[in-house]
Amino acid sequence: MSEPVFTAKALTKTYVSGEVMVHALRNVDLEIAGKEVVVLLGPSGSGKTTLLNIMGGLDRPSSGKLYFRDLDLTDLQDRELTMYRRDHVGFVFQFYNLVPSLTAYENVALVTEVARNPMRPADALALVGLEERMHHFPAQLSGGEQQRVAIARAIAKRPAVLLCDEPTGALDSKTGIRVIEALLGVNRQLGTTTLIITHNASIQEVADRVLFFADGRISRIRINETRREAAALTW
Numbered sequence: 001m002s003e004p005v006f007t008a009k010a011l012t013k014t015y016v017s018g019e020v021m022v023h024a025l026r027n028v029d030l031e032i033a034g035k036e037v038v039v040l041l042g043p044s045g046s047g048k049t050t051l052l053n054i055m056g057g058l059d060r061p062s063s064g065k066l067y068f069r070d071l072d073l074t075d076l077q078d079r080e081l082t083m084y085r086r087d088h089v090g091f092v093f094q095f096y097n098l099v100p101s102l103t104a105y106e107n108v109a110l111v112t113e114v115a116r117n118p119m120r121p122a123d124a125l126a127l128v129g130l131e132e133r134m135h136h137f138p139a140q141l142s143g144g145e146q147q148r149v150a151i152a153r154a155i156a157k158r159p160a161v162l163l164c165d166e167p168t169g170a171l172d173s174k175t176g177i178r179v180i181e182a183l184l185g186v187n188r189q190l191g192t193t194t195l196i197i198t199h200n201a202s203i204q205e206v207a208d209r210v211l212f213f214a215d216g217r218i219s220r221i222r223i224n225e226t227r228r229e230a231a232a233l234t235w
């Protein structure tokens with residue numbers, strides 16, 4: 001495996017609301033290798049989103065360490081954390097958050113205009129199979145196509161990591177499979193390290209590794225010797 005992209009050491013996140021303490025992450029140790037596809041599974045509230053948000057620089061741990069390559073994310077000022085996020089991280093969420101008054105092309109261009117070494121919007125859209133739909137508005141696209149625009153937008157700045165929180169959560173199986181195919185295509189062609197949170201256990205077949213979360217911990221890790229193609233999935 002290549003050099004780790006993320007190294008977590010005793011990563012802990014505790015939320016305090018009033019008298020109640022919620023242990024969202026408990027002493028998580030983990031390495032994520034470059035170019036890996038990792039699926040995160042586990043019941044609601046087990047800590048998956050908390051880990052992804054900390055990795056993406058959207059949140060901070062209560063204690064422990066998290067490195068991106070050799071950069072200590074837990075030690076950064078807010079401004080530095082924002083720069084880390086801008087330069088290195090792409091996000092894909094369950095709901096696509098596209099600007100409805102802009103075409104697919106323009107939604108992607110919003111990001112490429114401010115990125116350092118971006119792809120051309122048309123190339124990013126071609127990578128997710130949407131070159132024919134570039135000039136369509138979100139309302140003219142299916143849910144799966146809108147999610148693929150969101151993926152193109154997330155990867156157009158060539159981020160090192162792509163963090164996906166339930167990217168197929170709002171989709172039927174056929175369109176969901178196309179979205180997973182698009183994520184795997186980006187991983188293959190750009191080498192983007194990809195983490196995917198899902199409630200859909202079938203998706204674990206496409207991963208290099210599967211992390212099973214329970215109660216703020218990684219209770220089990222499954223290694224897939226070979227990844228399944230997205231087209232082979234059913235759910």
Ligand SMILES: Nc1ncnc2c1ncn2[C@@H]1O[C@H](COP(=O)(O)OP(=O)(O)OP(=O)(O)O)[C@@H](O)[C@H]1O
Nearest residue numbers: 015017022023024043044045046047048049050051
């Ligand atoms: N901002 C917050 N304030 C207080 N508690 C929080 C906050 N964010 C998350 N939590 C709590 O931390 C725990 C872990 O939440 P997290 O969202 O990481 O779980 P998850 O595994 O992603 O769940 P899901 O699959 O439902 O998205 C939960 O008990 C949740 O209620």
